[in-house]
Amino acid sequence: MNGDQIMYTVTGKPGSAKRIIQFPCPACRTAIKSPLHEAGQKFPCPACSVPFVTPGKPELEQQKLAEDAEKERQRRSQREEEEKAMLDYERKATVQSLRSQAESQQDAESVRLASVLSAAKNNPLMRTPSFLHGTPELLILVGILIIIGTLFAGPHEVPELLVCLMLQVAGWFMLVIALLIKIGFGLRRIAIILLATAKN
Ligand SMILES: [Zn+2]
Numbered sequence: 001m002n003g004d005q006i007m008y009t010v011t012g013k014p015g016s017a018k019r020i021i022q023f024p025c026p027a028c029r030t031a032i033k034s035p036l037h038e039a040g041q042k043f044p045c046p047a048c049s050v051p052f053v054t055p056g057k058p059e060l061e062q063q064k065l066a067e068d069a070e071k072e073r074q075r076r077s078q079r080e081e082e083e084k085a086m087l088d089y090e091r092k093a094t095v096q097s098l099r100s101q102a103e104s105q106q107d108a109e110s111v112r113l114a115s116v117l118s119a120a121k122n123n124p125l126m127r128t129p130s131f132l133h134g135t136p137e138l139l140i141l142v143g144i145l146i147i148i149g150t151l152f153a154g155p156h157e158v159p160e161l162l163v164c165l166m167l168q169v170a171g172w173f174m175l176v177i178a179l180l181i182k183i184g185f186g187l188r189r190i191a192i193i194l195l196a197t198a199k200n
Pocket residue numbers: 025026027028029030045046047048049050
């Protein structure tokens with residue numbers, strides 16, 4: 001007996017798990033209810049015991065297709081989630097590695113600069129030559145004493161006045177020389193540091 005020839009109805013939303021086929025027994029017309037997953041299977045009628053084939057095979061096929069499609073959709077969305085998580089992770093890892101790379105470059109840069117500066121400080125040219133140690137201070141002291149001394153001496157006769165004037169000039173000359181020594185070595189130190197940092 002062919003189940004498809006029995007008049008039947010299927011209740012429940014297509015795709016839902018609980019779908020019921022309702023049909024009359026082909027032999028005794030007793031109303032029978034079967035779950036959709038039994039469609040196509042052979043059973044004896046509970047009333048007259050005549051076997052029948054449960055109808056609803058097309059609906060069962062559609063149900064299976066819908067379930068497969070749903071499973072596929074879930075698989076795809078799960079895969080998309082996983083890919084998204086992977087991309088997120090990779091992006092974070094890239095940012096992290098770029099950041100630590102930049103940090104280590106910065107560290108290397110400051111270590112290098114420190115070594116350049118310490119090398120520059122150890123440069124013998126940074127030191128004032130020993131024969132000039134104390135010379136600017138001595139020149140300043142003597143120069144100031146001469147200038148003050150000649151100012152207070154205050155002679156009025158021409159020869160003494162000329163000597164005073166010359167001593168004044170010599171005093172100022174000593175101050176200028178002392179300043180030039182100080183400024184000159186200071187500028188040389190600055191130039192050495194600037195050259196060392198610019199060169200490397
Ligand atoms: Zn029956």
